[in-house]
Amino acid sequence: MEHLLNDNLLKYFTQYALMEGSTSALSLGGLKNLLQNQFAQYLKDSFSLDNIIKSLDKNNDGSISFDEFVMVVKKLTGAGQ
Template structure:
């Protein structure tokens, strides 16, 4: 039986590859794939953001090597940053035990 952390890591890998495998390089997200991932997997985040071009901004920030695609390592940077932000928000709200 997998631990919660192992399950979370497996889910992260599976989500990335379920979007990256749709077009082109199966190990990278192009702009369209990234936008779909954000809209389908992080819709509440996008709604709360209220920035009309947030998906484009995220893509630009994540694409460290400026190749127009986001690899798994660049994608994980987004997930970690959002997770840290959510943890800070929950701590500030007193929601964390």
């Protein structure tokens, strides 16, 4: 089951990353768009979303890797608890 979830997450991540000209990273804005479009039912408010996104960008490079994306989705959906 988790394998199917990761396949879908990879599909979404790649789709949005390609729109930005990458396959390995998303900008913070691209991540926000992806989450708002594909995971809207899990978003309580934009403040919490912004805080989650900022907490992921540990090196402040303005981009999110696939592994970081999986962490944010698990945090949003409660799957990582």
